[in-house]
Amino acid sequence: MKTLLVYPEFPDTYWSFRHALSFEGKRSAFPPLGLLTVSALLPDAWERRLVDMNIQPLRPSDIKWADAVFASAMIVQKDSLRRVVELCKAEGKRVVIGGPYATTGAEHLPLADHIFLGEAETTLPEFVRDLERGAPKRIYQAAERPSLSATPIPDFHLADIRRYSAMPVQYSRGCPFQCEFCDIIEIYGRVPRTKSNEQVLAELDALLRVGWRGTVFIVDDNFIGNKRNVKRLLPVLADWSERHGRPFSFITEASVNLAEDDELLDGMRRANFRRVFLGIETPVEASLKEAQKGQNMRRNLLDSVKKIQSYSMEVMAGFIVGFDNDPDDIFERQIEFIRESAIPLAMVGLLTALPDTQLWRRLDREGRLLAESTGNNTDGSLNFVPKMDAARLVEGYKSIMRAIYSPGEYYQRALDCLERVVAGAPESQRNRFAGDVATLFRVVLALGVRDRERGEFWRYLRRALTRHRKKFADAVRLAAVGYHFRKLTEGLNG
């Protein structure tokens, strides 16, 4: 069986990091881990090819070559997925789809031959058996959520690793909390399941074997969802890192209660975690209550951020506007919070009702749902009727983006962040110094020569050099990411 694994195109969004990636000479942030995992679940004898449309085009010859096409997508990729399915069906190919969009939007994909709902560790082997006896089903849904001990080492060798800025590794699935807008708990459940320490190290060994050095993103929804297991993993990870000459620095996502656990924070610092993404959402207590985000309540969120930063980790965070309880001054309060928290990468979005979530069901009951979401909560579109006037909400959202990504405001946050995040080892040990020089050259050319805001850039760089010489590489990276966010914000307004 010749199997073509296809990852559809993302639109150009905040999360695409497109403007920043081009400085590094990269095409996309990460390879598609879902498909690399699916590949590893298929029989060894099957031939496979990966086409990630975010780094290369899907050529007619690829489709012609294949007996079957396996595609994975998030909602935000749905238009590209639909085109892929149509193209492949026009060539008479068997089309199999899975991943988050298939799981929550299967009814929109009538052309696909086989649809996988949820995780595929048990259902994919069942499909292969059904195919061999000539009776494959259209819909596969696992009876229960599989143990991650059944998850194989992803086929990293299929990805052209030179085109990506980081590699993904998954340690756990699921999250114990119950945020109303979240689809993670619907798709992956509220009981976090983890891989064993041995599985994680085997995946890191595999990344070393394919030649990866640099950033590894632990793509868990909440890395600290199962604190007991994670505390057992971290010393093992730190030890592995030391033995291998610290080839990787780690990024992950975690809930804010990380700040109250010094043992965890210390373990993460020792294991070389350099950045962590938090779901802060809002500084407004009533909106947190509405979102059922109890883990963020009754604590000083600014102090929590500061504490994590003091453990050598840059904090990135998600923020949301559009809750029913948002006060009139929500936009100013978000801007002020983001400024004071020294979080350069603040992902602010409009509240979005994703299918199958508690929020979706409530809004449906209240007759407030408008349409299926675009899957991109930063494009300024609303898929429900908000309590606040909709035009005011969207304009307020844009005003936050304009404020926080204006060069003066952004560079100040970046400097504050460099000040607060205690220096550790350099973020990633690159194997080609020339690569860094080329990156620096491209950043300086774009931000320091061509950009009309170049004065702000040189002021920032001078201050970064005088005050944070040892963190210069981080300073340049932050400038590059800020540029991406500013460019996207200009698009939002235009």
Ligand code: B12
């Ligand atoms: C890493 C990640 C990213 C990376 C993408 C990297 C990449 N190339 O894949 C980045 C940071 C770029 C990203 C961005 C976004 N992401 Co994202 N992301 C994730 C995250 C944390 C991990 C994905 C992953 O690697 N999982 C590990 C693999 C092993 O799991 P899996 O993909 O589910 O695969 C399993 C099954 O689904 C199944 N399967 C998957 N594909 C297929 C295909 C076939 C044929 C079969 C049979 C089975 C199958 O088998 C696998 C093994 O069981 C998930 C959360 C999550 N837990 O998955 C969110 C998640 C996928 N992202 C999400 C969203 C919303 C986004 C954004 C739109 C955010 C935004 N607001 O703008 C952006 C969009 C990107 C863009 N440029 O516009 C949502 C998707 C919701 C949905 N229903 O579509 C998720 C679920 C998180 C969430 N709730 O917010 N994301």
Ligand code: SF4
């Ligand atoms: S903490 Fe994050 S992953 Fe967990 S339920 Fe809330 S939004 Fe979802």
